[in-house]
Amino acid sequence: MAIFDDEPKKKARPHEIGQDLALLSVDELSERIGILRDEIARLETELKSKSTTKSAAEALFRRG
Template sequence: MSLFDDDRPKKQPVHEIGCDLSLLSADELSLRIDMLKQEIARLEAERANKSASKSQAEKFFRS
């Protein structure tokens, strides 16, 4: 282990669907819930963008 290991950015926890949750503390569970909520919001925003693009394309080709 190097003296400079503490300077490295810490990895974000990764959540694997279906993993064993019994090994996580309440704080770790809260962090994962927040992380997953942010990811859901990001996915929903992307879906909305794609739906809008699809609607625009459909309007263009109907004209």
Template sequence: MSLYDDDQPKKKIVHEIGSDLSQLSVDELTARIALLSEEIARLEAERARKSASRSAAEGLFR
């Protein structure tokens, strides 16, 4: 084991909707914004994929 804990994985950023933001630094807020922006993009992509699948199914049964 080394003197420094560089080998330990970094703590995963977690954001709870509605949590107190007053104790977070500007860098922590920026990181959370990036995290949430990535999650929004992931959700929108999944919604688009499901909408396309649904539209294809509806077109098949018309």
């Protein structure tokens, strides 16, 4: 079993927009889809947060 423990692990490369997907396996494609969905959710949360902050600031300045 030591033979397998000594083998270097394949490091996943980050996804690059527009890259050739032909060389990726089904598992790699599924993993990248999950990563991208998580990133989209993170971006949407940040966008919502910034929109709420912007609306609050606009409301504050309209009162003054």
